[in-house]
Amino acid sequence: MGKAENSRIALPIGSNLDRFIMRNQEDFPYASGELSQLLRDLAYAGKVVNREINMAGLAGITGAYGAENVQGEEQQNLDVAADIRFTRALKKGGEVAAIISEEAEEIIDLSNPRSKYIVAMDPLDGSSNIDVNVSIGTIFSIYRRISPQGSPIQMEDVLQPGKNQVAAGYILYGSSTMMVYTTGSGVNGFTYEPSLGEYILSHQNMQMPKDGKIYSINEGSYKSFSESVVNYIESCKDKGYSARYIGSLVADFHRNLLKGGIYIYPSTAKAPNGKLRLLYECNALAMIAEQAGGRATDGKQRIMEIEPSELHQRVPFYVGSENMVLEAEKA
Numbered sequence: 001m002g003k004a005e006n007s008r009i010a011l012p013i014g015s016n017l018d019r020f021i022m023r024n025q026e027d028f029p030y031a032s033g034e035l036s037q038l039l040r041d042l043a044y045a046g047k048v049v050n051r052e053i054n055m056a057g058l059a060g061i062t063g064a065y066g067a068e069n070v071q072g073e074e075q076q077n078l079d080v081a082a083d084i085r086f087t088r089a090l091k092k093g094g095e096v097a098a099i100i101s102e103e104a105e106e107i108i109d110l111s112n113p114r115s116k117y118i119v120a121m122d123p124l125d126g127s128s129n130i131d132v133n134v135s136i137g138t139i140f141s142i143y144r145r146i147s148p149q150g151s152p153i154q155m156e157d158v159l160q161p162g163k164n165q166v167a168a169g170y171i172l173y174g175s176s177t178m179m180v181y182t183t184g185s186g187v188n189g190f191t192y193e194p195s196l197g198e199y200i201l202s203h204q205n206m207q208m209p210k211d212g213k214i215y216s217i218n219e220g221s222y223k224s225f226s227e228s229v230v231n232y233i234e235s236c237k238d239k240g241y242s243a244r245y246i247g248s249l250v251a252d253f254h255r256n257l258l259k260g261g262i263y264i265y266p267s268t269a270k271a272p273n274g275k276l277r278l279l280y281e282c283n284a285l286a287m288i289a290e291q292a293g294g295r296a297t298d299g300k301q302r303i304m305e306i307e308p309s310e311l312h313q314r315v316p317f318y319v320g321s322e323n324m325v326l327e328a329e330k331a
């Protein structure tokens with residue numbers, strides 16, 4: 001059996017992330033290991049952030065940091081801590097040329113001349129939930145840079161449509177901590193085992209059910225929803241669907257990935273273009289959704305077809321079970 005075929009042998013549940021990444025690397029022609037190392041660097045930073053989140057209440061690092069991010073949102077201490085941890089891990093790892101982060105107004109140039117990857121990340125999404133012990137998450141997208149390695153980073157390197165993603169994933173700091181990611185050949189989930197310090201393969205080839213009975217939307221904004229969104233929500237209620245809205249995107253997305261469901265953050269009076277950011281929230285979850293058989297649009301077009309025009313661009317976000325998203329688009 002050839003090497004490629006060999007690497008396609010489904011690894012038994014229980015394999016660790018490192019082994020899985022190495023096996024996957026064999027499926028990448030000309031893979032020289034940089035992407036593998038990048039994924040490891042992200043996984044490592046996730047372990048450190050996981051520990052800080054779990055200790056936050058005792059270490060006195062919950063609560064507000066006392067500043068606002070570029071979005072004018074109040075930063076939490078752990079937002080800043082997570083941003084530092086991921087940025088430091090990617091800088092030291094040497095595989096990333098530049099980072100786009102929710103916590104940084106401008107491009108973070110890591111001055112790694114030989115590196116060919118760009119990372120867009122939300123280091124800690126949903127962090128206002130930390131103090132009330134609700135699950136939160138890290139979201140990341142990985143792109144190849146377009147300009148030549150070693151040359152100055154250009155806007156074309158960072159303003160890429162989601163369809164250019166090489167990989168995407170999230171780390172969910174919940175009742176257990178999980179890393180879920182795709183490199184374009186399906187979605188796999190790894191549960192963190194703290195006593196071993198390992199992520200263990202626990203959810204192989206994750207598939208998002210084509211239908212579901214859960215809808216996730218903040219109905220507090222009901223009065224400013226479009227007629228289409230109102231029609232869809234009413235149809236969900238008529239069918240007796242369950243409303244589940246954690247207020248933490250990664251947690252809502254992950255539940256819908258496993259059980260089927262739809263998450264909608266539409267245009268509202270307070271957020272005319274939606275609240276979620278295209279580059280470091282929507283594109284990554286859109287890639288995962290599509291790789292798992294789901295769908296992700298802005299209510300009209302595929303999220304991953306949208307050509308970004310600015311770093312912190314917001315878009316309406318409809319993501320989840322394919323038939324539910326299609327239904328919502330037609331409502």
Ligand code: P6P
Pocket residue numbers: 125126127128218247248249250252275276
């Ligand atoms: P709202 C958290 O701030 C976040 O970015 C997502 O994690 C979450 O789904 C959404 O915003 C919640 O926003 O306006 O419903 O409180």
